[in-house]
Amino acid sequence: MTDRLSIALAQINPTVGDLTANAGLIRAARAEAAARGADLVICPAGSLSGAPLLDLAALPAFLDAVEETVRALADVTADGGPALLVGAPWREGKGRHNAALLLDGGKIAAVRFQAVTDAGEIGAPEEDRFDSGPMPGPVNVRGVRIGLLIGGDLATGDVAETLAESGAELLVAMLAGPFAPGRADERVQAAVARVVECGLPLVAVNLVGGQDERVFDGGSFALAPGGRLVAQAPLFAQHLLLTRWERGPDDSWDSSEAETIAPAEGTEALYTALMLGLHDAVTKSGAPGVVVGLTGGLDSALVAALAADALGPERVLAVRAPLPAGEAGASAGSFTDSLADSLADAAEIVELLGCRLDNVALTPVLKAADSLLAPAFAGRDSAAAADRLHARLRAATLAALAERMGAVLLSTADRTDRLLGLAAEETGCGYAVLSDVPKTAVLELTRWRNANQPAGSRGPAGRVVPERVLARRLKAETPAGLPPVDALDDLLAGLLDGGLSPADLAGRGHAAETVEMVWRLVVQAEAGRRRAPPGPRISRRTVARLRRFPIAGGFNDLM
CATH class of the missing domain: 3.60.110.10 (Carbon-nitrogen hydrolase)
Structure with missing residues (x-):
């Protein structure tokens, strides 16, 4: 024995x-x-x-x-x-x-x-x-x-x-x-x-x-x-x-x-989980690296930092391909950034991370597209359609760069924007590292990373996101009619993850008309979510797994 x-x-x-x-x-x-x-x-x-x-x-x-x-x-x-x-x-x-x-x-x-x-x-x-x-x-x-x-x-x-x-x-x-x-x-x-x-x-x-x-x-x-x-x-x-x-x-x-x-806990565990998910999504696919479209906003800055930590700066290509200020996707994740500030911040982010930066001038392409479609748009209010077209052209450009290199194009959309259909066009993206990260957590993760270097990091020590990018996120205004970010994420969590009724949400301080508007946005964004690239599940309950709505459904009223 x-x-x-x-x-x-x-x-x-x-x-x-x-x-x-x-x-x-x-x-x-x-x-x-x-x-x-x-x-x-x-x-x-x-x-x-x-x-x-x-x-x-x-x-x-x-x-x-x-x-x-x-x-x-x-x-x-x-x-x-x-x-x-x-x-x-x-x-x-x-x-x-x-x-x-x-x-x-x-x-x-x-x-x-x-x-x-x-x-x-x-x-x-x-x-x-x-x-x-x-x-x-x-x-x-x-x-x-x-x-x-x-x-x-x-x-x-x-x-x-x-x-x-x-x-x-x-x-x-x-x-x-x-x-x-x-x-x-x-x-x-x-x-x-x-x-x-x-x-x-x-x-x-x-x-x-x-x-x-x-x-x-x-x-x-x-x-x-x-x-x-x-x-x-x-x-x-x-x-x-x-x-x-x-x-x-x-x-x-x-x-x-x-x-x-x-074991790692709290924000450290969350950051490290995202880093590991991103590392393996790239290396197990055999890709040499990633492409990140930098906007100067917080979401894209965090994605670039995660990529540098997961893979090393030498495997990260940051691309500035700015859209005209105010357009959809011009500054994903920081609703009201100015174009000049965004360009300057993108340059500083690349300097802090030590990765490579390429600049792509989209203006000639956008002007050509506008000229081509001008007859079709004549006499119509086509500003929103033109903005979406420009965002798609930017996404297609980034996807072409990634495909040419054999790299993975990373989406910079967070969970909040994806749920509401506010994310920039994700066509061609291979991995969405923030797809299960609400906007409030993006801020927490960035603050933590600026003060800490995670175990196993291949990126630089010290600050990786400029403080003015964080400050601008704190002052950012949400689109008309939507509550501040903290309240918005609480509403989405209660509505979709918690299964709360309108009455329950009202008890948490959410106005009935706001609940109704957010619900409509979530339903309307379903088709886009189904086309969106995969990303790591890091929450207990995710909309991707537990909530799917008809793309052409007729139930829009919660009240």
């Missing part, structure tokens, strides 16, 4: 569908763990396949490739080194499951399936619709009975209780939990509840990295009996966390204090 067990938690950043590269990450983690004396290496849920898989999980050719790669990984364990626990989609009969596979001694020693598939996002993204598996029994690893909690199995007590009753000595949670404010602490608290309920220690390993609209935040950890935290990996970074366990006189397992890294 084994009295000691060294367990390595391999917090890795896989790419969805890239089985060869992901298997390479797992082999590298196993080699490092072997050098440090580990008996078992545990990888997150979906570590071999990446997550979220969406409809890739239903593709037979992909599942065939997964099985072939798993068997090749199993062959590696014939060398007598550490056993492997890896996460991957797995078929059994007609079912497709989120599985944990124990690889040891050159073979697939055991397979277990996620039993609870509707427990929210504590351990797995909701988009992956796997079939539920049966209540599992423990697996035997080097003489130790280990109970596996996969994805959402951690969120409820049923699976852990079944494992404890079946003789498990230690619980292992294999997670793919996405970031949202406070969710890392919720995972720990859910694990503490399982430990207290079952009387068993628990180790949890979580996926890390950005993938499409998800940012997985890592933060793997280990809990001794009683729920004592004995080890914790950082958020938002790949890491190998080694824990050592010993069997006590009463046959229970305990661990001494190991490496513990305090």
Whole structure:
């Protein structure tokens, strides 16, 4: 009977569908763990396949490739080194499951399936619709009975209780939990509840990295009996966390204090999540860098700073392509900037960040377009249509520059503008890093970044956004009829995320006519939101996931 067990938690950043590269990450983690004396290496849920898989999980050719790669990984364990626990989609009969596979001694020693598939996002993204598996029994690893909690199995007590009753000595949670404010602490608290309920220690390993609209935040950890935290990996970074366990006189397992890294919180966590999502959106697509259309406004300044931090200034091309002052998109994110101030601020932002700046003169193109359409616009009030055309021409120009370079064009629209249809045209953009960030949070993030340099930053230390850009945002006026920014974001959050009624919103100080106007703007902007590029989900509830409205619907009155 084994009295000691060294367990390595391999917090890795896989790419969805890239089985060869992901298997390479797992082999590298196993080699490092072997050098440090580990008996078992545990990888997150979906570590071999990446997550979220969406409809890739239903593709037979992909599942065939997964099985072939798993068997090749199993062959590696014939060398007598550490056993492997890896996460991957797995078929059994007609079912497709989120599985944990124990690889040891050159073979697939055991397979277990996620039993609870509707427990929210504590351990797995909701988009992956796997079939539920049966209540599992423990697996035997080097003489130790280990109970596996996969994805959402951690969120409820049923699976852990079944494992404890079946003789498990230690619980292992294999997670793919996405970031949202406070969710890392919720995972720990859910694990503490399982430990207290079952009387068993628990180790949890979580996926890390950005993938499409998800940012997985890592933060793997280990809990001794009683729920004592004995080890914790950082958020938002790949890491190998080694824990050592010993069997006590009463046959229970305990661990001494190991490496513990305090997690990022609040605005720091939010900024780092955006940075990681942007980094992986670019690097996993194979793009050499990004293009940012600088307006001198706060939104575009923050996007440029995030890009420099995520990728390094040398991979960021800032472009000034100003529209005539006052036009739609002329100064996205700072409603009333003057053109001269915007140009000067864009130049200073580039100097602070150390990235490259290109200038594009759009005036000849705009004049040609106006001349071409003048007959069609004659005798009509065409100012708004002309402004939208100019914004689209600017967007097309930026997209052409990005395409010529093979780069990703970044949208600079925030959540508030996107919801209301006030964002500049996003045609051709590949990634919208602020798509789930309300305008009030843009200000908070910029202030934080001016005073701090985030962990893992490739950008410069110190201030990255001129103070006058922040000051101008504070004095900016919203379009006619809309409330100030703080009240506007509160109204949008209550109306769309909180599901509040007009009466509830009135109780929070929002006038009925303002609620009605904002609702109409949100409905009218639906078609534009459906065409908009993806961006990282960093809030608990997002309109992109929970609220979709008919494009040509007839319900416009809330009252």
